[in-house]
Every structure is written in structure tokens, then in C-alpha cells.
Amino acid sequence: MQDGIVLTKVDELLSWGRKNSLWPMTFGLACCAIEMMATGASKYDLERFGCGAFMATPRRADLMIVAGTVTLKMATRVKILWEQMPEPKYVISMGSCANKGGPYWQHGYHVLKGVDEVVPVDVYVPGCPPRPEALIEGLMVLQKKIANERILHEKWVRNV
Amino acid sequence: MKEYCMRSGLEMYNDLISSINSAVTNANASLISPGEEEVGDSSVLVNPESIFEVMSFLKPLYNGLQVISGVDYTEYIEVCYFLAHFDPENPKDVMIKTRLKDRQDPRLNSISSLYLAANWQERECYDMLGVSFNNHPDHRRILCPDDWEGFPLRRDYKVQEVYRGMKVNPENKMNRDDQLFEDNKQKGNEADLIAWALSKGL
Numbered sequence: 001m002q003d004g005i006v007l008t009k010v011d012e013l014l015s016w017g018r019k020n021s022l023w024p025m026t027f028g029l030a031c032c033a034i035e036m037m038a039t040g041a042s043k044y045d046l047e048r049f050g051c052g053a054f055m056a057t058p059r060r061a062d063l064m065i066v067a068g069t070v071t072l073k074m075a076t077r078v079k080i081l082w083e084q085m086p087e088p089k090y091v092i093s094m095g096s097c098a099n100k101g102g103p104y105w106q107h108g109y110h111v112l113k114g115v116d117e118v119v120p121v122d123v124y125v126p127g128c129p130p131r132p133e134a135l136i137e138g139l140m141v142l143q144k145k146i147a148n149e150r151i152l153h154e155k156w157v158r159n160v
Numbered sequence: 161m162k163e164y165c166m167r168s169g170l171e172m173y174n175d176l177i178s179s180i181n182s183a184v185t186n187a188n189a190s191l192i193s194p195g196e197e198e199v200g201d202s203s204v205l206v207n208p209e210s211i212f213e214v215m216s217f218l219k220p221l222y223n224g225l226q227v228i229s230g231v232d233y234t235e236y237i238e239v240c241y242f243l244a245h246f247d248p249e250n251p252k253d254v255m256i257k258t259r260l261k262d263r264q265d266p267r268l269n270s271i272s273s274l275y276l277a278a279n280w281q282e283r284e285c286y287d288m289l290g291v292s293f294n295n296h297p298d299h300r301r302i303l304c305p306d307d308w309e310g311f312p313l314r315r316d317y318k319v320q321e322v323y324r325g326m327k328v329n330p331e332n333k334m335n336r337d338d339q340l341f342e343d344n345k346q347k348g349n350e351a352d353l354i355a356w357a358l359s360k361g362l
Contacts, residue, residue, distance in 0.1 A: 072326060
């Protein structure tokens with residue numbers, strides 16, 4: 001085993017590395033953030049999936065977990081933060097509010113009806129708020145998506 | 161404590177109102193007692209022009225401002241000041257109300273020079289109901305963004321359609337089932353209604 005040789009594709013190796021070292025941004029908007037913190041804490045331990053290093057700046061993060069109600073006032077900031085993140089970047093929309101406005105879907109004058117109005121969303125996690133298990137499943141779905149990406153075939157990598 | 165409970169009736173309010181009226185001319189203080197229109201505690205209604213003078217008079221008696229809240233009753237906008245006295249020997253509180261008839265430009269004198277807590281409370285009242293406060297040190301919105309249109313707690317508030325390029329109520333995300341249900345109900349199409357409900361699994 002110590003002297004073994006592993007044969008794999010560069011693409012798959014890169015994807016494997018990326019999917020197991022997602023760095024989310026420290027970014028909670030409402031009560032879903034409490035569940036996100038619980039997911040990051042010792043009991044559910046997001047670090048098992050390589051996703052526990054919550055970065056305090058968007059420039060070092062590649063995953064944005066939009067945890068909570070996105071008000072219209074915050075939506076402009078969410079867009080700016082998303083634009084500051086380096087590619088390739090992913091967005092998990094956590095909870096009903098971020099998915100579609102949640103309880104504010106009809107009469108919430110100040111709430112954005114889903115964060116996908118301003119940023120592209122990869123995984124939607126339903127729940128109000130979702131349990132940590134649900135967020136972990138959302139993360140694993142995202143990891144599967146990343147594992148299937150062929151990043152060297154992307155235009156912006158191929159032309160470098 | 162017992163003494164306070166005994167005094168907290170009509171007698172205390174009448175004492176307070178007569179002392180306000182004798183100290184402040186034009187205050188026109190009167191009692192609002194719970195009845196058909198209002199429930200809960202009694203409160204004191206004063207003239208909006210003399211709210212600062214009334215509050216200056218009450219400041220030594222009540223050392224805390226708890227809340228400034230506003231209600232839109234369509235004929236007038238009511239602003240309520242909840243004052244409290246945090247003294248273990250003699251705790252007391254009172255609600256001072258004032259009614260603004262002018263809906264276009266409701267104005268009050270700021271009391272933030274008396275109670276520092278009034279600063280943010282008045283800003284919230286301005287943000288939600290559009291009541292302007294004269295001589296306020298920092299008169300701007302507190303919760304809504306600065307470029308927001310309208311005052312959300314007004315009865316005639318219309319939600320703006322677009323805010324900074326974002327649609328507030330996008331068509332494709334609105335639930336039309338409730339409206340369909342109501343339409344069918346008014347038409348009396350009971351058979352259609354049942355078929356529709358069954359198709360939705362309701």
C-alpha cells in the first residue's frame with residue numbers, strides 16, 4: 001500500500017479535492033443561521049465533510065450558505081458578497097425564506113422572494129429552519145454535483 | 161406596593177391630568193378610558209402641539225421612556241408614549257397619546273433631548289408611519305433602506321413593485337391558488353371547486 005500507485009484522471013482528482021475542502025462563508029441572516037452554527041459545532045461537525053472552515057471574508061470562501069430571510073435591503077449586499085467570491089463558487093439556499101420568501105411570500109413587503117432572484121443557487125434545502133441533518137444532506141448533494149464537474153473542460157480554465 | 165395598587169385607578173389619572181393641565185397651557189389633557197372603542201389600560205390624550213411641554217413636565221415624575229409607538233386609524237395617526245417610573249418604592253407607568261389629523265405631513269416636536277431613548281423610537285415611528293419629528297438630531301429611516309418609498313404601517317401603503325432592479329413580488333412566485341379558490345367560491349361553481357381541490361390533493 002505504501003508504494004502503491006493510484007491511477008486517476010486529473011479532472012476527477014481536482015474535483016475530489018475541491019468537493020472535500022469547501023470553505024463556506026460566515027454569513028447568517030436569521031434563525032437558520034442558528035441551525036447552521038449547530039451544524040458546524042461538535043455534535044453534527046461539518047468538518048467531517050471538509051466544510052467546517054467558516055471564512056470571515058468572501059474572498060477566501062467558495063460556498064455561500066444563505067441561511068435565513070433575505071430582505072431587500074440585504075439582497076443588494078448578498079449580491080455584492082457573491083460577486084466578491086472567487087470562482088468556482090457555489091450557493092446553498094437554506095430554509096424556506098431563502099428558497100421562496102418563506103412565511104413572507106405574499107405580504108412581506110420587505111422580503112426578497114427567494115435568493116435566486118439575485119444569485120444563482122445550486123442546492124435548495126427546504127425546512128423552517130432545516131435541521132442540521134438536512135443541511136448536511138444539502139451539502140452532500142452539492143458535493144456530488146462538484147464531483148461530476150469536469151473543471152478542466154470549462155472555458156475559463158481551458159483558455160488560461 | 162399596596163398603596164400603589166389602590167392609587168392606580170381613576171383617581172391617579174385625574175390627578176395627573178389636572179396637574180398636566182395646570183402646568184402646561186394648551187395641553188388639553190383628557191382621559192381615554194377603556195370602553196367600546198379601546199380596551200386595556202386608561203391613557204391620557206394630549207394636544208400634539210404641546211407634546212414637548214407635557215413631556216418636560218412629566219420627566220421628573222417618570223424616569224423612563226419605554227416605547228413610542230404609532231397607530232394609523234385612517235382619520236388620524238395616533239402616537240403613543242409609554243412612560244414608566246423605575247422606583248421600587250413607587251413604581252408607576254402611564255400612556256400618553258396624541259392624535260395627528262394631518263396625514264400628508266404629520267409633525268411632532270422631538271423629545272429626544274429629554275429622553276435619549278426617544279431618538280431611535282422616533283426614527284422608527286418616522287420609518288413606519290411617516291411622522292416627522294422637529295429638532296430631531298438624526299432624522300432618517302432606521303429599518304427600511306434610505307431609498308425606500310412609502311411608510312409600511314400606513315393603512316394606504318402600496319408596496320413598491322421594483323426596488324433597485326429587484327421585483328418585490330415576481331409573478332412566477334406568487335401563489336394563485338388562493339385567488340382561484342376565492343373566484344370559484346364567488347361564482348358558486350361547487351362542482352368545479354371540488355374537482356379543483358381534488359386535483360390539488362386538498
